Amino acid sequence: MNISTYALENDDKFFFIAMLTMAANGLELSEKDLILVDIEQAEGKKFWLKYHTEKQLIAFAYENMVDATWFLEKPIQLAKLKSLLKLLSQTSNKQPIVEPTPIVESTPIVESTPIVKPNDSFDPSLFLTGVFLKHEAICIKAANFAPLYILPEQNSCLTTVDINFRHLNSEQKQFFEAEISQIETESLTADDIATRSDLYKYPIESFLWATTLCSSKGSLLNGISVDETKILLKQWPDFSILVHDIAHIRLAAIMVRRSLTLKSLADRTQIPIETVVNFFNACFITQLIEINNNISDENESIYSSEQHSIFKSILNKLE
Amino acid sequence: MFSQQVITQLSNGLKQLLENCDPVDAALIATVDGHMVTMEQRGNYLLERLATMGCSIMSLGDTITSELKMGICNNIISENELGIIIFMHINDDVVLVSLTTQKNALGMLLTHSKKCAQDLKTLVN
Amino acid sequence: MKEIKLVFTGSMGAGKTTAISAISEIPVINTDVRTIGEDAQYKKTTTAAMDYGELTLDDGNKLRLYGTPGQERFQYMWPIIIKGALGLIILVDDANSHPLKDLALFINYFRDHINKIPTVVGITRRDLEQGPNIQEYHDYLHKEGLKLPIFSIDARQRDNIILMIQALTAMVEFN
Numbered sequence: 001m002n003i004s005t006y007a008l009e010n011d012d013k014f015f016f017i018a019m020l021t022m023a024a025n026g027l028e029l030s031e032k033d034l035i036l037v038d039i040e041q042a043e044g045k046k047f048w049l050k051y052h053t054e055k056q057l058i059a060f061a062y063e064n065m066v067d068a069t070w071f072l073e074k075p076i077q078l079a080k081l082k083s084l085l086k087l088l089s090q091t092s093n094k095q096p097i098v099e100p101t102p103i104v105e106s107t108p109i110v111e112s113t114p115i116v117k118p119n120d121s122f123d124p125s126l127f128l129t130g131v132f133l134k135h136e137a138i139c140i141k142a143a144n145f146a147p148l149y150i151l152p153e154q155n156s157c158l159t160t161v162d163i164n165f166r167h168l169n170s171e172q173k174q175f176f177e178a179e180i181s182q183i184e185t186e187s188l189t190a191d192d193i194a195t196r197s198d199l200y201k202y203p204i205e206s207f208l209w210a211t212t213l214c215s216s217k218g219s220l221l222n223g224i225s226v227d228e229t230k231i232l233l234k235q236w237p238d239f240s241i242l243v244h245d246i247a248h249i250r251l252a253a254i255m256v257r258r259s260l261t262l263k264s265l266a267d268r269t270q271i272p273i274e275t276v277v278n279f280f281n282a283c284f285i286t287q288l289i290e291i292n293n294n295i296s297d298e299n300e301s302i303y304s305s306e307q308h309s310i311f312k313s314i315l316n317k318l319e
Numbered sequence: 320m321f322s323q324q325v326i327t328q329l330s331n332g333l334k335q336l337l338e339n340c341d342p343v344d345a346a347l348i349a350t351v352d353g354h355m356v357t358m359e360q361r362g363n364y365l366l367e368r369l370a371t372m373g374c375s376i377m378s379l380g381d382t383i384t385s386e387l388k389m390g391i392c393n394n395i396i397s398e399n400e401l402g403i404i405i406f407m408h409i410n411d412d413v414v415l416v417s418l419t420t421q422k423n424a425l426g427m428l429l430t431h432s433k434k435c436a437q438d439l440k441t442l443v444n
Numbered sequence: 445m446k447e448i449k450l451v452f453t454g455s456m457g458a459g460k461t462t463a464i465s466a467i468s469e470i471p472v473i474n475t476d477v478r479t480i481g482e483d484a485q486y487k488k489t490t491t492a493a494m495d496y497g498e499l500t501l502d503d504g505n506k507l508r509l510y511g512t513p514g515q516e517r518f519q520y521m522w523p524i525i526i527k528g529a530l531g532l533i534i535l536v537d538d539a540n541s542h543p544l545k546d547l548a549l550f551i552n553y554f555r556d557h558i559n560k561i562p563t564v565v566g567i568t569r570r571d572l573e574q575g576p577n578i579q580e581y582h583d584y585l586h587k588e589g590l591k592l593p594i595f596s597i598d599a600r601q602r603d604n605i606i607l608m609i610q611a612l613t614a615m616v617e618f619n
């Protein structure tokens with residue numbers, strides 16, 4: 001399946017591209033060319049009116065005011081995108097729709113973004129992350145780790161292992177880095193483990209985060225450019241339930257305030273770009289990222305370097 | 320916390336204090352965690368807040384006294400430009416706060432307040 | 445010598461006294477008094493004036509750790525204690541009946557300070573009751589135009605208190 005976009009705002013375009021691979025994970029997708037059109041943009045609306053009978057279009061808006069067969073609600077969310085793809089793959093060959101004509105690509109007003117995946121990009125579907133994103137009740141076995149029970153309905157993961165997300169041991173790290181080929185899954189219902197009293201319970205977010213952080217290995221999610229895409233953190237991650245070290249806390253502190261590229265984040269913080277990328281991926285997957293290509297407002301500094309050194313000496317003492 | 324009957328008796332105790340000792344302008348009883356139990360006054364003071372503040376002072380007094388291993392803190396006296404305030408325990412649960420605007424009445428205020436606290440002790444135990 | 449002061453504030457029973465005890469190197473000076481009446485069902489003691497703890501830094505300077513009383517009727521202590529603070533830690537008891545309102549009370553009261561000193565929010569006692577989702581606390585702060593760190597913590601755990609101080613430190617570094 002090849003989905004291009006039309007008249008999407010920059011943020012939406014990035015999100016769409018980045019989420020597409022994740023959403024498609026596990027689905028049998030048919031050969032098909034589709035165009036996602038933002039019908040709330042003037043250009044997009046025009047395009048829709050002109051082509052919706054002859055091309056395979058997906059309407060993109062807050063509400064499906066054009067009664068489109070295929071519709072994606074704003075803002076883009078993984079679950080919604082996923083159900084759309086499911087629908088698309090099920091209804092695939094029954095629709096007697098004319099193939100899109102080359103006009104789309106050649107008209108000057110058309111901006112079309114083919115989905116290409118660079119080789120070194122992080123593909124969540126190749127790791128545990130992909131399994132978590134499926135949002136299914138399953139039992140996972142991987143990397144000699146105790147079985148992990150996922151119950152999305154209850155937003156929880158359960159296992160016999162007492163995990164301290166502040167200090168993962170090497171066994172736990174291996175588990176979080178597991179590749180799809182090492183992972184076995186079995187279906188599960190809440191009743192299967194209802195009587196178990198030996199299980200520790202964790203929020204799914206903790207696992208989704210840990211596996212993304214551990215398996216990214218410096219490869220960036222699709223659709224994001226290290227030195228062009230400016231990003232902002234919507235809010236502080238709840239580090240108390242997430243794998244982290246001091247570098248991540250420093251990154252969060254700057255990323256909630258300034259919209260910067262990953263490259264400039266690495267430069268400013270002197271944190272290796274791999275660490276920045278891993279952190280970004282984990283934030284993105286847990287939906288904490290806002291793409292913001294507007295010029296960043298350089299807020300005035302209100303704290304002195306003296307204050308910073310005092311805080312550092314407090315930490316020195318405590319750690 | 321305290322029955323209405325006990326509160327009435329405590330009020331009467333405070334009335335007695337004001338009657339027996341002319342310089343006393345106001346007196347109140349508060350729990351050690353700062354809730355007003357009852358009060359009596361000749362003037363127009365906002366005593367609710369004094370009840371909580373009195374308990375903060377009393378708790379600091381207790382902390383200081385035990386820090387210095389001086390046993391139990393009997394009372395705290397605050398002598399001010401325009402008057403005197405005394406804070407004292409009636410027992411472990413309640414505190415008596417009394418005040419006067421007469422600068423030379425410390426002795427009287429202290430003696431009568433102590434007696435009052437002593438008398439009321441059996442009621443709250 | 446300069447005053448280096450961190451202030452712990454927040455709702456009754458959230459764990460201010462506990463948190464200070466978790467990192468102070470001196471026995472905490474505490475002014476906890478017995479709770480009488482209704483409060484006693486909830487908690488045996490409550491801070492009536494302040495908590496005070498200390499930590500000697502490597503350069504010999506002292507970090508002073510102050511805790512405010514949590515109950516609103518002791519509010520007169522808050523401005524006294526916050527004076528000169530270098531950082532503010534707001535703790536909210538998630539198991540209380542209106543934790544979002546509790547947070548709002550302290551955000552509003554200390555708003556001027558929050559604009560000037562790094563501030564972090566710790567939501568405690570989340571193991572006890574199903575309180576609001578952490579997102580609801582963030583949504584409230586966003587409405588207030590604030591983007592403070594919010595961590596779900598256990599005030600008894602030293603590690604958790606250190607996390608909050610790490611966040612304060614990073615906020616001062618990149619502001």
Ligand SMILES: Nc1nc2c(ncn2[C@@H]2O[C@H](COP(=O)(O)OP(=O)(O)OP(=O)(O)O)[C@@H](O)[C@H]2O)c(=O)[nH]1
Pocket residue numbers: 454455456457458459460461462463487489490491492512513514515568569570571572597598599600
């Ligand atoms: N179960 C549980 N208990 C906690 C947690 N955090 C703190 N506590 C407990 O909660 C209580 C908090 O009490 P304090 O530290 O006195 O609270 P405070 O904020 O000083 O309260 P006030 O001074 O009354 O405003 C203590 O008994 C702690 O052991 C937590 O995350 N889980």
Ligand SMILES: [Mg+2]
Pocket residue numbers: 460461462490491495511512513514
């Ligand atoms: Mg306390």
